[in-house]
Amino acid sequence: DVKVTQSSRxxxxxxxxxxxxxxxxxxxxxxxxxxxxxxxLGLRLIYFSYDVKMxxxxxxxxxxxxxxxxxxxxxxxxxxASTNQTSMxxxxxxxxxxxxxxxxxxxxxxxxx
Amino acid sequence: xxEVEQDPGPLSVPEGAIVSLNCTYSxxxxxxxxxxxxxxRKGPELLMYTYSSGNKEDGRFTAQVDKSSKYIxxxxxxxxPSDSATYLCAMSETAGNKLTFGxxxxxxVKP
Numbered sequence: 001d002v003k004v005t006q007s008s009r010x011x012x013x014x015x016x017x018x019x020x021x022x023x024x025x026x027x028x029x030x031x032x033x034x035x036x037x038x039x040x041l042g043l044r045l046i047y048f049s050y051d052v053k054m055x056x057x058x059x060x061x062x063x064x065x066x067x068x069x070x071x072x073x074x075x076x077x078x079x080x081a082s083t084n085q086t087s088m089x090x091x092x093x094x095x096x097x098x099x100x101x102x103x104x105x106x107x108x109x110x111x112x113x
Numbered sequence: 114x115x116e117v118e119q120d121p122g123p124l125s126v127p128e129g130a131i132v133s134l135n136c137t138y139s140x141x142x143x144x145x146x147x148x149x150x151x152x153x154r155k156g157p158e159l160l161m162y163t164y165s166s167g168n169k170e171d172g173r174f175t176a177q178v179d180k181s182s183k184y185i186x187x188x189x190x191x192x193x194p195s196d197s198a199t200y201l202c203a204m205s206e207t208a209g210n211k212l213t214f215g216x217x218x219x220x221x222v223k224p
Binding site for chain 1: 117119121154155156157158159162201203208211212214215216217
C-alpha cells in the first residue's frame with residue numbers, strides 16, 4: 001500500500017513564525033504536491049515537484065515555498081505565517097506523468113493565531 | 114466564477130437510496146475526470162476515473178461525463194452508512210497535468 005505521511009495532524013503557530021510542514025512518501029513516486037483545503041473552495045494547489053530539487057508553482061504559491069532535497073520528502077514552508085494561512089494542508093504523491101492516481105496524506109490542520 | 118462548481122450539500126439520504134452527485138465546469142479543455150472520496154479527518158482517495166465522455170461502472174458506483182454540457186455525475190446505488198463522506202470531483206486537461214478540484218459535496222447516509 002502507498003503511504004503518504006505528514007509530520008503533524010494539528011499545528012498551532014503565531015503570526016510571523018516560520019512554519020515547516022513535512023511530507024514523506026514510501027513508494028518512490030516522482031511527483032509530489034502540496035494543497036490547501038478550505039470549506040467550499042475544495043483543494044487548491046500550492047506547489048508541486050516532479051523530481052528532486054525541481055518545483056513548479058501551483059495556483060496559490062504566494063506566501064509559501066517548498067523544498068525537495070530527497071525523492072521521498074517534500075516540505076512546505078510558510079516564511080512568515082499569517083492568519084489567512086489557517087487551513088488544512090494536504091500532501092499528495094503520484095507515480096509518473098500519466099493519468100495516475102494521486103495518493104494523499106491525512107492532512108495537517110494549521111491554525112495561525 | 115470557479116472553474117469547477119459543486120454543490121456543497123449536505124446531501125442526506127436513507128440507507129439503500131441512490132445518491133446522485135454532479136459537477137459543472139467551464140474549461141472545455143478538460144479531458145480527464147475523477148471522483149475522490151474523503152472521510153472525516155482523512156485525505157481524499159480516488160474512487161473513479163474516466164477519460165473523455167461516456168459512462169464507467171465499478172460495483173455500486175457509476176461515473177458519467179457529458180462533455181457537450183460540461184457536466185459530470187457520480188451515482189452511488191444501494192447507499193450504505195459507510196458511504197457517508199465528502200465527494201470531490203477533479204479534472205485535468207492532459208494526463209500528467211495538475212488537477213482542478215470542485216469544492217466537494219458532503220453526503221450523509223442515514224441507517
